[in-house]
Amino acid sequence: MSRIFSYDDTIAAIATPLGPGGIGIVRVSGPSVVEIYHRIFRPTHTTDRQVISHRLTYGWVFDPSTGEDVDEAMAVVMKSPASYTREDVLEIQCHSSPALLHKVLEICLANGARLAEPGEFTMRAFLNGRIDLSQAEAVLDITTARAELAGHLALSHLKGLFSQEVADIRRHLVDALASVEAAIDYPEEDVEILGEASLVKDLKSRIRPRVLSLIEAYGRGKVLREGVEVLIVGRPNVGKSSLLNAMACEDKAIVTPVPGTTRDLVEAEIDMDGLAVRLVDTAGIRTDPDPVEQIGIKKIEERLHDTALVLWVMDISTPVDAEDLSVGEALSPLQEEKILIVLNKTDLIDQDPEYLARERLRSIGKILGGTRQHPYICLSAKKGVALDRLSLAIRQRVVSDHTAAQLKIAPNLRQKRALENALISIDRACAALDQGVSPELVSIDLKDAILALEGITGEDITEEVLGHIFSRFCLGK
Numbered sequence: 135m136s137r138i139f140s141y142d143d144t145i146a147a148i149a150t151p152l153g154p155g156g157i158g159i160v161r162v163s164g165p166s167v168v169e170i171y172h173r174i175f176r177p178t179h180t181t182d183r184q185v186i187s188h189r190l191t192y193g194w195v196f197d198p199s200t201g202e203d204v205d206e207a208m209a210v211v212m213k214s215p216a217s218y219t220r221e222d223v224l225e226i227q228c229h230s231s232p233a234l235l236h237k238v239l240e241i242c243l244a245n246g247a248r249l250a251e252p253g254e255f256t257m258r259a260f261l262n263g264r265i266d267l268s269q270a271e272a273v274l275d276i277t278t279a280r281a282e283l284a285g286h287l288a289l290s291h292l293k294g295l296f297s298q299e300v301a302d303i304r305r306h307l308v309d310a311l312a313s314v315e316a317a318i319d320y321p322e323e324d325v326e327i328l329g330e331a332s333l334v335k336d337l338k339s340r341i342r343p344r345v346l347s348l349i350e351a352y353g354r355g356k357v358l359r360e361g362v363e364v365l366i367v368g369r370p371n372v373g374k375s376s377l378l379n380a381m382a383c384e385d386k387a388i389v390t391p392v393p394g395t396t397r398d399l400v401e402a403e404i405d406m407d408g409l410a411v412r413l414v415d416t417a418g419i420r421t422d423p424d425p426v427e428q429i430g431i432k433k434i435e436e437r438l439h440d441t442a443l444v445l446w447v448m449d450i451s452t453p454v455d456a457e458d459l460s461v462g463e464a465l466s467p468l469q470e471e472k473i474l475i476v477l478n479k480t481d482l483i484d485q486d487p488e489y490l491a492r493e494r495l496r497s498i499g500k501i502l503g504g505t506r507q508h509p510y511i512c513l514s515a516k517k518g519v520a521l522d523r524l525s526l527a528i529r530q531r532v533v534s535d536h537t538a539a540q541l542k543i544a545p546n547l548r549q550k551r552a553l554e555n556a557l558i559s560i561d562r563a564c565a566a567l568d569q570g571v572s573p574e575l576v577s578i579d580l581k582d583a584i585l586a587l588e589g590i591t592g593e594d595i596t597e598e599v600l601g602h603i604f605s606r607f608c609l610g611k
């Protein structure tokens with residue numbers, strides 16, 4: 135870690151994002167908080183001169199070097215340890231103009247505080263034992279959450295549900311270690327490692343699956359944290375760009391009646407009922423593409439691999455044609471579950487859309503391979519009909535297998551790596567026990583597994599990892 139944090143000084147930063155808004159907060163934490171409060175804040179009511187912890191006080195921030203009032207504000211002192219960092223904390227709620235907030239911050243810096251490093255408030259909360267490391271990381275995830283579901287995931291980490299599960303697994307490993315150590319300490323007793331067979335069974339059938347299921351939850355958590363990519367494909371002119379625009383509520387892509395309007399990828403980030411979705415509009419796929427269109431198709435093929443879902447758009451008002459079929463061909467490397475069919479332009483038909491939809495699906499049935507009905511949505515991008523059904527279908531496809539419990543305990547990448555290391559050590563310990571290797575070696579493996587888990591909650595975390603984690607924070611957090 136290149137930065138050295140020292141914990142006996144007082145830090146300050148602007149804690150709210152700079153930009154238009156109602157109020158902005160300058161946060162100060164450390165031993166000089168009360169002194170700084172008296173120096174720079176003048177309560178309007180003289181009865182408020184005395185600091186009462188957790189009481190919001192109305193008054194003025196002023197610059198003691200000039201005596202000049204800077205902003206009308208509310209200030210609150212939270213005395214240690216009942217504060218975010220467990221130190222004395224001062225929060226000044228001012229008007230939110232960036233110039234003003236910087237001025238208030240400057241005054242704090244001129245009167246006994248130094249500028250906080252990114253993440254330093256949360257680092258202090260961690261170092262003072264108020265939160266564990268996975269909770270500290272959750273603070274970061276909440277502040278950067280791209281959509282509501284990601285926020286939920288981070289919140290449950292903050293509440294410590296993930297840490298509790300890890301701590302519980304660790305406790306089981308410590309129990310296992312204790313029985314192995316007993317066999318080392320009292321070899322003459324000939325204690326077979328506390329029922330060696332039952333120990334292996336315990337490791338294999340009770341501890342290992344729990345570690346594994348946490349690792350597997352990573353992928354699902356990642357979906358929520360980072361969002362998913364959904365590709366819109368189809369032959370020219372079926373309304374792909376119109377769909378993108380309608381879903382994004384914004385004219386992102388050019389729409390014209392001329393087939394072949396879109397030549398390149400156009401993206402829009404959408405919050406779909408709490409799920410962050412990156413919708414990608416693509417160039418129409420034709421049977422005999424020109425060189426520019428060929429490049430467009432190549433780009434689609436490159437994206438197919440990583441995309442969570444493909445919306446195959448067709449025009450319900452016209453029969454399936456050769457170009458539709460060439461789209462199907464381009465999608466053939468994809469798993470069937472990754473394709474959702476969208477039958478657009480329902481406003482142009484008089485017949486029952488369900489009847490026509492089945493007709494169209496029959497024509498492409500062979501391409502999708504399956505005998506059962508492929509899922510589809512009928513809608514009108516132009517008229518904005520049934521777009522909510524599409525959002526719901528996308529969301530169900532992408533987050534369908536999330537049970538509430540799994541969601542609460544999805545690790546982040548660092549935590550997943552630590553869990554994988556723990557799993558390797560657990561497997562080694564099991565193998566060693568199976569082979570009747572000396573208990574000393576089993577004990578080393580179990581200790582490695584325990585250490586790996588402790589790295590998650592921060593009980594044995596190296597300074598380097600800490601610096602890396604906290605430097606991802608923004609200032610003021």
Ligand SMILES: Nc1nc2c(ncn2[C@@H]2O[C@H](COP(=O)(O)OP(=O)(O)OP(=O)(O)O)[C@@H](O)[C@H]2O)c(=O)[nH]1
Pocket residue numbers: 368369370371372373374375376377388389390391392393394395396397416417418419478479480481482513514515516517
């Ligand atoms: N009536 C009707 N027209 C639509 C609908 N969606 C799109 N259109 C029209 O269809 C034409 C093509 O729409 P686009 O959104 O540009 O289609 P595209 O699939 O992106 O076409 P390319 O970029 O050329 O591949 C435009 O004239 C749209 O106004 C719809 O739901 N109903």
Ligand SMILES: [Mg+2]
Pocket residue numbers: 374375376387388389395396415416418
């Ligand atoms: Mg287009």
